[in-house]
Amino acid sequence: MRDGTKGKAMREASRRSLLAALPLGVALLALPARAEEELVLGHELVELLRGRSIKGTWNDRHYVQFFGPTGRTAFQWLGASVEWGSWHLGDTGNYCSHWPRGGLSCYKVIKRDGNYYWKALSGGDLQPFTVHDGNLVSGG
16 A cells, blocks of 8 residues: 555544544533532531531421531521530541430531532432521521
8 A cells, every 4th residue: 555545544544433433422512511529528517517507408398507616506497496406527527416306317518519418328318508607596
């Protein structure tokens, strides 16, 4: 094969490879962008919550919760009375709370695209919340 013919054959093979890969590239572009997700753990989690309140929904029910600097926490469902408990970091740096009526439970805090979510370590759906300065629990 002469050099000119060989070069032409290589260009044609490259063109066919590119055309064969084109549907895959288009399919990849059609996929939704994966949200950037990070776990909020340890010191960063304490800094996020300590002395602040969160407002959120849990299974479509609204609540507010305050995280005292000494480990006490006040929780209130919308329209209900305040419940008191305690909060701390678990062994893995996740958030844990203890309630007199509910016992101990621990959660991941996930930050995705600038928004925060709880996810129980035992499983379940992501539950959204927003962070606010100060104590927003009425009577807390």
